[in-house]
Amino acid sequence: MRCYxxxxxxxxxxxxxxxFLACRDEHYGNDFPPIALAQPFQGHFWMxxxxxxxxxxxxxxxxxxPKPCMHCDDPPCAQASLSxxxxxxxxxxxxxxxxxxxGQKEILSSCPHRVIFWNEEKNIPQKCTLCAHLLDQGWGEPRCVEVCPTGxxxxxxxxxxxxxxxRIWNSKQVEVLHPEFELKPRVKYMGLPKRFIAGTVIFKDKDECAKEVKVTLTGRGKKQTLRTNNFGDFEFEGLEEGKEFTVKIEHSGYTPQSIKVQTKQDVYLGEILLKRSSKR
Amino acid sequence: MNKDQEGEKIVRTTVWSPGAGCHGGCGVKLHVKNGRLVKVEGDENHPWNQGRLCPRVLALTQYVYHPDRLLYPMKRAGERGEGKWTRISWDEAFDTIEKKLKEIRDQFGAESVLFCQGTGRDIGGPISFLAYAYGSPNWVQLGLAGQSCYTPRLAAMFATQGDYAVLDAGQFYEKRYDAPEWTPPKCIIVWANNPVPTCPDAFHGHWVVECMKRGAKVITVDTRTTWMASRSEIHLQIRPGTDGALALAMAHVIINEKLYDKEFVENWTFGFDELKERVQEYTPERVSAITWAPKEKIINAARLYAKSKPASIHWGLPVDQCPEGTTVAQAIAHLWCLTGNLDIPGGEVIARPAFGVTTYPFSSHELTALYGEEFVKKLTGKRIGAKVYPMVANFRGWAQPDMAVDQILTGDPYPIKAAWIQTTNILGGQAADTRKHYEALKKLDFNVVVDTFHNPTSMAVADIVLPAATFPEKESFRSWWAPLSVVVPAIKVGECKSDWEINLELARRFNPGAIRYKSVKELINDRLKPAGVTFDELAAEGSWMMPPEGHSSKPYRRYEKGLLRADGKPGFNTPTGKVEFWSKKYEEWDLDPLPYYDEPPESEVRTPELLKEYPLVMATGRRSSVYFHSEHRMIPWMREIDPDPIVEINTKTAADLGIGDGEWVYVENRRGRIKRKAKVTPTIHPKVVMVPHGWWYPETDGREPNLFGIWDINCNQLIPTGTQSRSGFGGGAYKTTLCRVRKLEKER
Structure with a gap:
């Protein structure tokens, strides 16, 4: 048995x-019973x-x-549906x-991903089927996958x-959209945007980009260190949303700086001026 | 052509507008059932796109069978702009056009008729063919200020290198990324372009992505943070119009830090010392102040590009629309010559029409080869702009568009009486100073519009409207650049005819002695002769063919092999036989032989007083994945994705102006104002707004005065004509005029 x-x-x-277009092209005007009836001309975004x-x-x-139906293993839409x-x-x-x-419109609101659409004319809820009608005919992939130009x-x-x-399904880089929903989706992601904290360090005395400056990020029980690049830029990417972090900037001969940061949004700290430390 | 089990016919063909709209090249499989197009798929065996497609072609059936498509010839029944039309036969249409245009030719001379086209579609060939058969030298992209679309870049490359060059993504090889001859660029500068949604100038945007997958590092020069910019090593978010200064500063770094290719510069270039002297004034410090890009980023970009080999530059139309576009293009082209990246694998590959077949004449040489030297010379004498601008006279066949519109209005030095308008929506699309073009076209005695849909131009000025066939309906051919391919007809819609069909019929009527072709296929087969192949043979081969090794249209290092010059000697097709940093041609054309930087006509530097009133730079022209220029607004599935004419405004700038996302605003300057919906975004530079062009509302009244809403939303009303470069080409101020933005509700 296959497991998609x-x-x-x-x-x-x-x-x-x-x-999106290939999905629309496949499903508009085409009924595929018992899997799905035709998508309306506009207004539905199965992908x-x-x-x-x-x-x-x-x-x-x-x-x-891109966001299709997640084809959850614990689908709330199934629980919300009757018969x-x-x-x-x-x-x-x-x-x-x-x-x-x-007539079961309540199925729409059961989905926290909001990927179910109401077909007014046919009086039914509809969503992505992963082109099951094609897979059942022996296709290896749905239309959306077939037309993706970048893989x-x-x-x-x-x-x-x-x-x-x-081979990669359970690897670390593969993640779930909204894991907090705990729905065990069959559609997973790589490279989902998280939060970043970035800044540009300047040596105030020389008024130039501060290269190779040590920047340390602490928070969530972890510590990461990196060095600024040629432009004095640093960036910590893939951080958790809505958490508190501390950015520490240190360079020999300069006064260290420590900045507290909230990742409610992505953070660009702008230009951070490092001052010469007084030796007295 | 083959059939599947259900009796559905599959036709393999090549995309070249109309339908997709774009500059074409993709191989597709058209699924035809009972004579009707039902589905389009990318052709996985076609080397151009390898199965990839775009939304416009995926929704092609909506275009081809749109209820508003023009399906038969029509003549105007009421006044211009009343929207009253009478259906006529093709015979009546051809007879009327023949009679009217012959009368005008007899009375005022053939030069009094303008032959107007839009962008690089399958039109340059048919329309120049018709214009020359009629005898008019005035082939023009009317409205495109400074002819600022690729022609300036082509002119700069032709003058300094003797040939054109493009980013090498293996596109001259059947096996593409697997071709043993090819190697991916290690570094790509994406200069003023968003290649993936754009596919500009016979370049498929995904080629850059494929190079990125194979390790290419990207430097992006763009005033917006595009997807590509945010995945770049370095993003130079510069002030629009300052690209020339940036290129010269990069040359400054490359030369002064001795990062150039000494062997190539020594053996294959001319004028290095003069260039070296010239770039000294363009220090990274000074250019940082001009461009807004940090000095360190300019230096690092120059180093990364020069130290990576091979490295390549993929550039876009904003280069042409810089002030002095032809010199900006020259400065950028010098970068790939300084670094020895010309015509090497993964560098800037010399691009010639495949097999030497001409579809769309890219230079005066090609025109001369088609129509004879004496004839072309005779016409050039009367071509608008040729007396003023030696480049206009000597490079390519275009008339100068800013002068052309003025000449319609003044009749000086000779009257203009009619316009043949084919594949161009002048008033809804490319024309700067829309009102001026509206008034000019209204003044003409006779206008013919050939298009697929009614649009603001056809409604306002057409006397006769002819329905053009889309690419699945037509026979055509293409050699821009490789492979050589043919467009194979699969369906028929209404009474539509292809641009070639229409123009051949009229050309025969205008010049029966010279035009001997009885059919479009005969014409195509004649043009295909250098390749030793016929239309039917190519169609049977899946519609395309690559030039063989050893042919002058096949890479690489042709300058070493003596494949570029007519005399068969090694070197480049320039007066000195070398790449000319100091351009002999520019010198001959009364231009500065070396590149330099000039400020935009309106800018913080040139017009600081104006800046106080209009503090934002208005850049226009960013691409949408679902539209091509002024097309596709009536295609339901495209419009659903990109529904409104927007203005992109930076989050902080919008907050300062009290403008929220989705609110309607005025964008205005001294020339007028338009309504737009604010898209508040961090991706645009805070001192710039981006106003997508080509907007009209096909769903509203097409008649006067509404004309599908152009006076409300067309951004080109805010852009002047007459800003062309000293060369006559380039400098259209589409990205550099100053403006302000304010909330609509403040208007009484």
């Missing part, structure tokens, strides 16, 4: 919208594209986060039965130990 999974590599996603811009000028990062209208197939795909789900979407059989996806 998808990994979305954010580092490779350029936000081209091909995945959503979310643009994420972080930081402030001049330290800004841009990411795109088994939402069910999980043995291969892991979560399906909303287009017949049984008729940002990786799809495959988790039960096949030789598949690329099964």
């Amino acid at each position: 999974g998808m990994i979305i590599d954010i580092d490779k996603c350029t936000g081209c919208y091909n995945c 959503q594209m979310n643009e994420r811009e972080r930081g402030i000028y001049p330290k800004v990062k841009v990411s795109f986060i 088994g209208a939402v069910y999980k197939r043995p291969d892991g795909i979560v399906i909303i039965d287009p017949e049984k789900s008729r 940002a979407l990786l799809f495959g059989d988790l039960n096949d130990p030789k598949s690329q996806i099964s």
